Amino acid sequence: MIVTSAVRHAAAGSAALLFVLPVPAAVASPPAPARVVGEPTPPARQYVDPARLDRRGTQVQRLPGAPTVPSVSALSWVVADASSGEVLAAHDAHRKLPPASTLKALFALTALPHHAPSERHTVADSELTGIGAGSSMVGVKEGYTYKVSDLWNGVFLSSGNDAVHVLASMNGGWESMTRQMQEKARSLGAEDTHVVSPDGYDAPGQVSSAYDLAVFGRAGLQDPDFARYCSTPYAEFPAGSWSYGIANTNRLLTGENGVERYPGLLGIKNGYTSNAGNTLISAARRGDRTLVVSVMNPQEGGGFTVYEEARELLDWGFEAAGRVQAVGSLAPVRAKAAAGSGTRTVSVARQGRGAEAEAPRSGARTVAAPPKKATEEEGSGPSAGLPLTLVGSACAAALALWGWRRRKPADRA
Numbered sequence: 516m517i518v519t520s521a522v523r524h525a526a527a528g529s530a531a532l533l534f535v536l537p538v539p540a541a542v543a544s545p546p547a548p549a550r551v552v553g554e555p556t557p558p559a560r561q562y563v564d565p566a567r568l569d570r571r572g573t574q575v576q577r578l579p580g581a582p583t584v585p586s587v588s589a590l591s592w593v594v595a596d597a598s599s600g601e602v603l604a605a606h607d608a609h610r611k612l613p614p615a616s617t618l619k620a621l622f623a624l625t626a627l628p629h630h631a632p633s634e635r636h637t638v639a640d641s642e643l644t645g646i647g648a649g650s651s652m653v654g655v656k657e658g659y660t661y662k663v664s665d666l667w668n669g670v671f672l673s674s675g676n677d678a679v680h681v682l683a684s685m686n687g688g689w690e691s692m693t694r695q696m697q698e699k700a701r702s703l704g705a706e707d708t709h710v711v712s713p714d715g716y717d718a719p720g721q722v723s724s725a726y727d728l729a730v731f732g733r734a735g736l737q738d739p740d741f742a743r744y745c746s747t748p749y750a751e752f753p754a755g756s757w758s759y760g761i762a763n764t765n766r767l768l769t770g771e772n773g774v775e776r777y778p779g780l781l782g783i784k785n786g787y788t789s790n791a792g793n794t795l796i797s798a799a800r801r802g803d804r805t806l807v808v809s810v811m812n813p814q815e816g817g818g819f820t821v822y823e824e825a826r827e828l829l830d831w832g833f834e835a836a837g838r839v840q841a842v843g844s845l846a847p848v849r850a851k852a853a854a855g856s857g858t859r860t861v862s863v864a865r866q867g868r869g870a871e872a873e874a875p876r877s878g879a880r881t882v883a884a885p886p887k888k889a890t891e892e893e894g895s896g897p898s899a900g901l902p903l904t905l906v907g908s909a910c911a912a913a914l915a916l917w918g919w920r921r922r923k924p925a926d927r928a
Contacts, residue, residue, distance in 0.1 A: 745782030
């Protein structure tokens with residue numbers, strides 16, 4: 516009876532404690548990793564040989580079933596995924612060559628943000644001085660007033676050096692524009708480009724590379740104004756009280772002069788000078804994939820060969836997507852410490868020029884996960900084993916009491 520009563524009281528007390536005690540907190544999960552907010556957000560990449568794009572010749576890592584890279588005559592070319600920035604294949608990617616008017620892509624990246632498309636500007640005679648002999652022109656006239664969007668149509672469609680000179684004047688002048696473009700190129704990780712003439716006109720020492728041109732094309736697609744201008748096939752250009760039609764000189768976009776239009780083409784910019792030969796930055800979308808292709812100075816065929824070689828490379832890129840490993844990246848990578856955040860952003864020199872590391876894009880915002888509540892922190896809430904411990908202690912006390920009661924008669928004898 517004594518034992519039964521003791522156990523009964525212990526069990527009752529333990530049950531009461533179980534009802535009084537709060538439900539144990541769930542085991543705290545580790546905080547979510549910081550999110551990187553930026554555009555575009557590339558998927559996780561596989562390891563890329565950091566020196567691959569510095570090598571001469573064609574660089575590609577085909578997986579089983581991947582198509583063979585087409586044999587083209589261009590001195591340099593790159594095929595890359597516009598979303599992730601991964602380079603699918605390249606040939607002499609960092610070879611420094613004259614860019615011709617493809618350099619206008621960098622000019623647009625630098626100057627576009629400074630003036631609204633609807634802004635109007637009256638052209639001064641001084642703004643049209645210094646245009647190189649034989650330059651492509653859209654027909655800008657001094658004393659005429661143009662919308663900024665008209666001038667950009669002149670840049671992208673007609674490759675008008677006259678429109679470039681006016682826009683450069685509106686953005687600090689020719690020399691200032693040259694410096695701004697050089698700084699913009701470096702900020703994008705384009706280290707092969709040396710700007711001398713912002714319109715791409717041949718000038719001593721002015722060079723770029725297929726890698727850098729692909730970088731400019733990819734960056735341009737992220738700017739809605741740039742993307743709109745570079746994909747416009749036809750427009751009206753004002754001439755005082757009337758206007759005249761202009762057509763984009765990118766034949767892959769318009770399908771003119773015997774060059775078949777490329778399905779899903781988004782632009783971007785073509786160029787030609789006697790020193791540079793034919794150059795081209797192209798981008799096209801197929802399904803949910805967008806590719807950027809740059810081609811510099813084909814050595815065979817006529818003036819339209821650059822379009823056909825770009826077509827072959829685009830076709831190959833869409834067919835090979837998912838069946839090749841990247842040989843490099845167009846994404847800018849640099850070493851910076853996160854100021855005042857207590858966390859360090861680890862990065863290195865551009866892909867192909869140093870060791871590879873995953874890092875947030877420049878300008879991206881690191882958002883830390885919210886702190887855990889006090890009840891979720893280790894050691895701050897009641898232990899899940901506490902009720903069981905109390906029950907065990909109560910049972911042990913009951914057994915001890917029973918043993919003491921058994922020993923009492925022996926002590927009296």
